[in-house]
Amino acid sequence: MNNPPEGPTVAETTITSVAGLAGPVEIVVDAWGIPHIYAGSADDAFFGQGFNAARDRLFQIDLWRRRGLGLLAEVFGPDYLERDRACRLFLYRGDLEAEWAAYGPDARSSTERFTAGINAYLDWLDGHPEALPPEFGLLGYRPARWRPEDVVRVRSHGIALNLLHEVTRARVTHAAGWEADLVRQALRPARQPHLAEGIDLELPDDLLRTFDLATTPLVFSGDPRAPLTSAAGTTGVAGIDATAEGSNNWVVAGSRTATGRPILASDPHRAYATPSLRYLTHLSAPGLDVIGAGEPALPGVTLGHNGQVAFGFTIFPIDVQDLYVYDLDPDDPARYRYGDDWETMRVERETFQVRDAAPRQLDLAFTRHGPVIHVDLARHRAYAVRATWFEPGTGAYLGSLAYLRARDAQEFRTALRGWGSPGENHVYADVTGTIGWKAAGLVPRRPGWDGLLPVPGDGRYEWDGFYAPEHFPEVVDPAEGFVATANQYNLPTDFPADRQLSYEWPDTSRHHRIVEVLRGGDRHGVEDSARLQTDRRSPAAQQVLALLDKIRPDGDDPALAAALTLVRDWDAVEEVDSPAAALYEVWVSRHLLPGYADEMLPPGTRPLLDLIDQAAARAALADPDRRFGADGEQRRDLLLTSTLRSAYEEVERLLGRDSRTWAWGDLHHNHQPHPLGFLDPTLDVGPIRVGGSGTTVNAAPYFPEDFVQTIGASVRVVMDVGEWDNSICVNTPGQSGDPRSPHYRDLAERWARGEYVPMLYSRAAVERHVAARIRLLPQG
Known part of the structure; x- marks a missing residue:
């Protein structure tokens, strides 16, 4: 204080x-x-x-x-x-x-x-x-x-x-x-x-x-x-x-x-x-x-x-x-x-x-x-x-x-x-x-x-x-x-x-x-x-990361190996300057959840969805045999690894090839616009670099298209x-x-x-x- x-x-x-x-x-x-x-x-x-x-x-x-x-x-x-x-x-x-x-x-x-x-x-x-x-x-x-x-x-x-x-x-x-x-x-x-x-x-x-x-x-x-x-x-x-x-x-x-x-x-x-x-x-x-x-x-x-x-x-x-x-x-x-x-x-x-x-x-x-x-x-x-x-x-x-x-x-x-x-x-x-x-x-x-x-x-x-x-x-x-x-x-x-x-x-x-x-x-x-009230630890991230414990990357897959190393060493606290939080949120919002929906839905259905229930997705991924059917665990793990790899490659494009310099706040911003900010930008407040996500007490959900925070505690x-x-x-x-x-x-x-x-x-x-x-x- x-x-x-x-x-x-x-x-x-x-x-x-x-x-x-x-x-x-x-x-x-x-x-x-x-x-x-x-x-x-x-x-x-x-x-x-x-x-x-x-x-x-x-x-x-x-x-x-x-x-x-x-x-x-x-x-x-x-x-x-x-x-x-x-x-x-x-x-x-x-x-x-x-x-x-x-x-x-x-x-x-x-x-x-x-x-x-x-x-x-x-x-x-x-x-x-x-x-x-x-x-x-x-x-x-x-x-x-x-x-x-x-x-x-x-x-x-x-x-x-x-x-x-x-x-x-x-x-x-x-x-x-x-x-x-x-x-x-x-x-x-x-x-x-x-x-x-x-x-x-x-x-x-x-x-x-x-x-x-x-x-x-x-x-x-x-x-x-x-x-x-x-x-x-x-x-x-x-x-x-x-x-x-x-x-x-x-x-x-x-x-x-x-x-x-x-x-x-x-x-x-x-x-x-x-x-x-x-x-x-x-x-x-x-x-x-x-x-x-x-x-x-x-x-x-x-x-x-x-x-x-x-x-x-x-x-x-x-x-x-x-x-x-x-x-x-x-x-x-x-x-x-x-x-x-x-x-x-x-x-x-x-x-x-x-x-x-x-x-x-x-x-x-x-x-x-x-x-x-x-x-x-x-x-x-x-x-x-x-x-x-x-x-x-x-x-x-x-x-x-x-x-x-x-x-x-x-x-x-x-x-x-x-x-x-x-x-x-x-x-x-x-x-x-x-x-x-x-x-x-x-x-x-x-x-x-x-x-x-x-x-x-x-x-x-x-x-x-x-x-x-x-x-x-x-x-x-x-x-x-x-x-x-x-x-x-x-x-x-x-x-x-x-x-x-x-x-x-x-x-x-x-x-x-x-x-x-x-x-x-x-x-x-x-x-x-x-x-x-300002806590940024994500229980949801802890649940998802636990699914990666038994996965071992192929020696010919350096992107997946680097991604696994980064998130396995992470405490699931989505701080502004966290490299792992940047990877995790890009992975979940842009790759894992859409991939999960494609697995679960008939072709052509996903565009009808205006959101994806994260809690339901986590439950399905944690119980793959019941939710994915035959070979459920193998299908689940393939989904996890393929989307994590693609997310890592995307963050490289967004924030550079050196993952040590990544920061969640470099992607995730809070913008507090004034109705007339387009006429006078000085009326707006922000962008402000922020941490957290929709699954942290310091709530900071965002649109996956641009990572701009949508709602939270004013x-x-x-x-x-x-x-x-x-x-x-x-x-x-x-x-x-x-x-x-x-x-x-x-x-x-x-x-x-x-x-x-x-x-x-x-x-x-x-x-x-x-x-x-x-x-x-x-x-x-």
Whole structure:
């Protein structure tokens, strides 16, 4: 850890006459860009949070709002209409009273005050145009005012599964049978996916275009007025599912720590960008004193602590989406068969404002199940998505508003009863020493089917309500003295088979390593959790390398001999400067996994796979006689040696013939792009040389095509429960989204080196490290 600097220069700013405040608000920004917001009431604290979010992240949250609500064409022109229409299809359109109530009694007022704070900053900007972030000048527009319902209506920024899996599984099943798809995604527990009678799995090539436009990140390309393109949201990432995103968390009981106090660590994984998706903030008012990380466009925080309870999360990959396929009336394609009759799609005509053009009216079509994403008139078919997104209370992470004031572990668990989206593994610890884990989310009951393949929309495949909170697994004060989650398959062995929470789970390697380390000693400390969050040892690599123990190269095969020597002497730690890690990752991602898939699949099937399940591949390679059939071990060893040889030769071409100079970080980079980096490259952060992979706790999965890291931990938090000023954190590249701020990229190098900064909580500790002070005074 770094020693905190004492007494930085204080830049004090006083802003007067802010409409909407009941009393003064003070925003104290510490040396690392973390705002501590002090107010006389919770309402004013949320107002201050909104004001500060706009001050630090205005362009980011304005783009978040426009993209989510389908308002891009208004400022970027007609090329954005298709994306706008797609995004509006996935807005929440239900009862707003039920929506607000789902998040708890204070959610509406907190959000109203938060958006009022954003608008107050926009009002202030009217008189201080020089403070407008430079991105608005580059694109030639001004930020818009917010309404409270803007926050809750947006759904498409959240994580929801498993529509993409359904579609890929259908394509593979249609081409080669359902067993072939197990190479892409093994099912846990094992089962044969339910195939609906009469379903046609030959799906249109462009079926997901509208869904992708609605849900994938925005990427500007070319001229700022040129169309936005979609990031690759459905492409495989070296054996890790890019749609699952990842994350690690754990909580260690006081009986296993050096201080006798629990320690909780959480590092949620998402795609990298400048500014970061996450934002650290502290809200302090009577009855509310919470600090941690959330998203800048949302009120409150999602992981952190409130002085009594610490909390963190990882994705619990529940299945909350289904694709419905309809037979259309040939004489009237707006009608679809339902039961013994026909139903008519609901069509909503909406107006879209368009920059430098007349407003446009576009139709949005819905079936009883959800938005129509594709119509195939030639085959008289329509396709719609049903998702829990359209149920009250499923705005991403807004359920955290219910637990901000929890006074102990029991109140925290009670608050999770209303958690909607995304599915999460929540870990927690309170100052009395209680620790635990609780999975939560809104999952539909599917009587007689499993949600793994598309189903007809004719009434035979309906949801039967949702699983209740008590149907989700949990652990309180485990005998082992800790609990950890890393998105792994963690349903208990006696979990009822008829609860279809999910069958699709990421690789278990990160969890395996976390448990291995936590079991290794009884005197765990904050520094130990920090080292574990940045740990780069790969259990997956250890498993694969063990398969090479008995292989002896032929004397006439110097490339294979050199490759075996290099990896056999390796400790499976994927450090930035490791030659063996460079060879191993090139081997696995570009040679071994594709070769394994070719062995297991019928000819021509592999291009249909958007990823390869690494854990399933390792299991197959470890049991070759059962998985490869006759001469299984010989076939397996030939696959290992031929692909290792070719990988060694490729790394020679990439990094030179002297393997002593190879370094994994020379291939593997982290890039944190700004949306307008193509206009001004100085806005981007990176490339940064990184180690690790998708199977290390310091998660760094990548696209095999270029080895650029795709997802991982931008924010890391480790909390000393009860001695809160000992807690630490880091956010990359920095807290601020304003390129002119000293906190725009000041944490990126610390993050890359595995270093942290203090997450100060007490007013006295904060006051020793003030970098800026902003006073908001009520108007008049």
